[in-house]
Amino acid sequence: MNQWNGGKVLSNEELQREIKKLKKLVFLMYSKLPQSERQAVFDELNRTGDRDDLDTSSNINKYRI
Numbered sequence: 393m394n395q396w397n398g399g400k401v402l403s404n405e406e407l408q409r410e411i412k413k414l415k416k417l418v419f420l421m422y423s424k425l426p427q428s429e430r431q432a433v434f435d436e437l438n439r440t441g442d443r444d445d446l447d448t449s450s451n452i453n454k455y456r457i
Contacts (some may be wrong), residue, residue: 394443422452 402410422430432453437449 419452 422433425433433450434449437445437452440446
């Protein structure tokens with residue numbers, strides 16, 4: 393059972409809001425990493441070949457500046 397939501401079953405809309413919050417948090421943390429660490433994360437995501445990882449690397453690419 394998930395402890396973060398007290399075992400409550402979430403609707404699709406609630407799940408989408410939670411996912412959006414988590415994405416913002418991850419991207420905020422990623423943007424605070426030193427450039428070399430951001431590059432290492434990006435490289436690792438691209439190296440796996442997994443479609444979800446490639447989508448994630450594409451999304452975080454805008455935070456690599």
